[in-house]
Amino acid sequence: MKNSPATLRDIAQQLGITVATVSRALKDYPDISPATKKAVLEVAEKLRYRPNPIALHLRNNRSRVIGVVVPEIVHYFFSSVISGIIDVADRAEYSVMLFQTNESYQREVRETALLLNSRVDGLLISLSDGTENFDHLREYVELNVPVVLFDKVCDELAVSKVIVDDYAGAFQAVEHLIAQGRRSVALLRGPLASSTNRLRTAAYCDALQKHGLPVRQEYMMECDKGVSLEGGNRATEQLMRLPNPPDAIFAVADAAAIGALNTVKRLGKRVPEDVAVVGFSDWEMASVVQPPMSSVYQPGYEMGVVSAEMLLEQIEAQHNNQPVQPMTKTLETRLIVRESSAVKQSAMV
Amino acid sequence: MKNSPATLRDIAQQLGITVATVSRALKDYPDISPATKKAVLEVAEKLRYRPNPIALHLRNNRSRVIGVVVPEIVHYFFSSVISGIIDVADRAEYSVMLFQTNESYQREVRETALLLNSRVDGLLISLSDGTENFDHLREYVELNVPVVLFDKVCDELAVSKVIVDDYAGAFQAVEHLIAQGRRSVALLRGPLASSTNRLRTAAYCDALQKHGLPVRQEYMMECDKGVSLEGGNRATEQLMRLPNPPDAIFAVADAAAIGALNTVKRLGKRVPEDVAVVGFSDWEMASVVQPPMSSVYQPGYEMGVVSAEMLLEQIEAQHNNQPVQPMTKTLETRLIVRESSAVKQSAMV
DNA sequence: TTGAAAGCGCTAACAA
């Protein structure tokens, strides 16, 4: 009654030969007699032999595993990214080890350390909103373990990065609102420690200024509970209580945008006649939200694919002792306008 | 210029002692002089020593990694489950290796094999819709690697299972529609190879019969492109073209339900006055869909937590040579009614 | 064509 998987030795013993011979037979070495080879293959089959990758890793000093760390999985954008990563890894016979930080810097540190301990061949990470110290990633750099930052990145680290064009996307979104005739556009954003929030906020300000509109502090809201449905609700409630409530809201994330939309309606205003809402989103379901919500499309799956491909290349280079130089790739965003013609006309007035 | 992580030997050499001593010093063994212990700790710190888990795994014959296989990640339900799994694993210092099958039996077989090869300590899997042969999972059973099936399960395997109460949930949903006065309720489902689809379909039929309503084949649609937005759209279009179109639709998944809802509206009918729609969903955004869509709530995160806890227990038991007996846990569903009072009244007439 | 032996990094039984 054997309960552990068969090893080379099991095969060797059955045939009265050495493990070395078995190993060679299994790997199609030239100097091996057809007879023993056949015998080995048969016994291997019978015993359901499978090479123990752990032993292999110990020898080869690589695990064929990549680590992935995201703020949260239950999020259309990140789950799309993960999906892309897994598809690429799968094709290249890599496995993916996944962690979520829940936007906690503590967990981020702990998990990157765990992954490093696990000897992953590379790391794909999107930083948590609160992360301002990067020593946990510097350890990777020092040990020459390739790292690719995606979406939420930082300038302090000389590693590869994949981002979407946050600035251009946000700029477009705000200009779109202004073109509709909106004059007081509010902003719903997250912590400015996050690169995406910084860029989108900057674009918001620049777009307003370009069109001669004032940048008003009371219109720039940091959502307290994260840029979530609830965060959007609360921030919007505050906005609407202002003496001069805005006539448009730009949210850096879809959930907050939907919250804004619901709250505006709940407070008895018409959307989008009284208040228009635009959000960042790669969420196919955005088309389902009523009234139709325009959004800046972020290609999540594509980001996963691009990031993973970049990482695997670097791992390969690294393994061949070729130098790896960090590079940054920026994916394009696209403004998706989903407003009924009636809406547009009323806005054009 | 060292680029590989420090090993026990590196420390031992620096101090002119043996690796065994170093190992013991690092593990707080009783019989070790405070002096050497201190010295070892210092050098370890200086060299940034980290135990190589691969070597540990090789010795201990366990990897502290669990494998997770889901049909798809970009899906509110499954990403919630994964999130729960990861939180539990994290607390118990386990890592999660994640694969998605994209509902392909081929990929499921390949990935479970990969995971088995990787010597995961246990497997959590939700079967793909097309899976009808279970030999790939029998291999786990034969090797005594604990397996927990969740959501999409099968009867053929004597392993633990975690499911939601599909039957009760579906029954409630259909009864809810009937109580509203609906007399011709259609069904949108996926392939019957999947356990969830079978149970929900059975409940649909039983609920109709209980209330003396006919079970009509032309109302039972199998969505072609999966139970997706598009699948729901198409199936609903066919339904609405029937000589006697239904006055209600029950969909086994949220995406299909939303598709149904959109298509009904596109065809010029009122929702829910002319056609009511109810779907299975654990999707918080369901509240956002207009007109409000009632749904059967499926606790995804909870399912992840429960499944992972069950698996970790079995791994522990297994490791202590205690017998593990398969068990099944059923999580409750809950009907969430999100219909305006106006709607209810019109339905009550 | 095959065997013997060393080594990847670590732990544990046994000796000293």
Added chain:
DNA sequence: TTGTTAGCGCTTTCAA
């Protein structure tokens, strides 16, 4: 209190 040794499963050099 510390060293010696063997072994986890596998590959590979050297020898036969």
